[in-house]
Amino acid sequence: MLSCFEATLLLSQRQDRPLKLNEKAQLTLHLSMCSKCRNFSQQMRLLSGLAKQYRNQDNPSQEDEQQ
Amino acid sequence: MSLNTSHSPQFLAKLRQQMLGFAILQLGCTASAEDAVQEAMLSAHVHAASFKGQSAYKTWVFAILKHKMIDQMRSKQRHPQSSVNVDATEFEPEQLFDGSGHWTAAHAPMRWPNPEGELENEDFWQIFELCLTHLPAQHARVFMMREMLELESIEICAELGLSVSNLNVLMYRARLRLRECLESKWLKQEDCAC
Numbered sequence: 001m002l003s004c005f006e007a008t009l010l011l012s013q014r015q016d017r018p019l020k021l022n023e024k025a026q027l028t029l030h031l032s033m034c035s036k037c038r039n040f041s042q043q044m045r046l047l048s049g050l051a052k053q054y055r056n057q058d059n060p061s062q063e064d065e066q067q
Numbered sequence: 068m069s070l071n072t073s074h075s076p077q078f079l080a081k082l083r084q085q086m087l088g089f090a091i092l093q094l095g096c097t098a099s100a101e102d103a104v105q106e107a108m109l110s111a112h113v114h115a116a117s118f119k120g121q122s123a124y125k126t127w128v129f130a131i132l133k134h135k136m137i138d139q140m141r142s143k144q145r146h147p148q149s150s151v152n153v154d155a156t157e158f159e160p161e162q163l164f165d166g167s168g169h170w171t172a173a174h175a176p177m178r179w180p181n182p183e184g185e186l187e188n189e190d191f192w193q194i195f196e197l198c199l200t201h202l203p204a205q206h207a208r209v210f211m212m213r214e215m216l217e218l219e220s221i222e223i224c225a226e227l228g229l230s231v232s233n234l235n236v237l238m239y240r241a242r243l244r245l246r247e248c249l250e251s252k253w254l255k256q257e258d259c260a261c
Contacts, residue, residue, distance in 0.1 A: 003168025012239040016213065016220050039176040043246050046179070051214035053186065054195060055123045 002030040007037045011044050078121060080248055083108060085125075086132050092231060093136055107132035117216050122192075126199055127211050133204035162242065191253060198248035206241035213238060 004012070007030045008041065010023055029039050074082075083104060090100035100122040107133050111128040118124035170176070186192075199207060212223045224234050 003139040003164070004170050005164045005168035008243070009235075009239060012242050013235055015242075016235070016238060035178075036170050036175045040246070041179050043176060043179060044242060047242060047245060048214050050186075050195060052119065052208070054121045054192065054199075055117070057122075057192070 004030075004034060004037055007034070008040055008052070011037070011041050015044055015048055025030050074115060074118075074121065074124060077107040079108075082125060082128060086128065088100075089129070089138060091134060094139065095239055098182065099139055103132060103135045107135050112136075114212075114216050124214060126196060126207070127215070129200065130202075130204050130207035130211060134208060137204060163247075176246065177254060179250070179254065194249065194253045198245050198252065201248065202241055202244055204246065206237055208243070209234060209237045 010019060010027050013019065014027075031041060035046060086104045086107065087100055090096055090103050094100050094103065107128055108254070111124075111131050115124065118127060125183060163171060165171050199210075202210065209227070209229075211228070212218050213220070218226075220231060220234055223229070224231055227234075229237070
């Protein structure tokens with residue numbers, strides 16, 4: 001059984017590489033029982049999306065050019 | 068490949084001035100500061116076209132500048148451990164977890180209420196920028212390379228001379244810290260050391 005520390009390591013790496021089958025299985029099991037890590041899991045995905053929005057926002061000269 | 072940077076000469080000149088002010092203050096030497104700023108701007112320019120937003124580009128250039136300055140300070144110092152270390156405030160993930168690897172009560176991730184709705188909010192983006200700016204330079208740099216430039220891990224490792232496991236650790240710490248900072252400052256509206 002993964003600890004939260006181990007689960008969060010995998011949840012970070014999931015953003016950077018495909019997890020192996022056994023890693024996915026262990027993670028799914030942990031997440032099914034741990035709401036804190038479920039929150040963390042959603043937030044890792046959200047951070048990635050926020051980073052892209054931040055990258056693209058707030059440039060007046062480009063807003064006009066892009067449809 | 069043409070390098071079509073979206074940033075105006077005026078913006079870049081102003082940015083250069085801000086960086087120079089910051090670097091002179093930190094390094095106490097105009098010549099070294101100019102070198103560091105020059106190197107940082109050249110290095111940042113390689114990926115300039117990927118950053119549409121001016122704030123994001125500024126954050127990126129400053130992360131590189133801080134990194135160049137740490138290199139300079141270290142190379143001047145015979146004893147690196149006594150040099151000014153911008154990364155010294157870094158928290159270790161161990162503080163977040165107890166002895167058996169479970170979240171400690173103070174740091175357990177909360178449920179974030181409908182984040183999508185908050186994103187129109189200018190305050191949120193200010194906090195996001197603040198949290199990103201406060202990451203240690205190396206963390207901010209790898210986070211931005213991965214999540215904004217969308218480079219693959221092996222490309223980042225090649226560009227920065229890191230091993231994959233080093234990169235995994237840096238990305239992990241960057242994400243933990245950014246998450247913690249957003250939760251403290253945005254949801255709990257309190258100050259944090261992050």
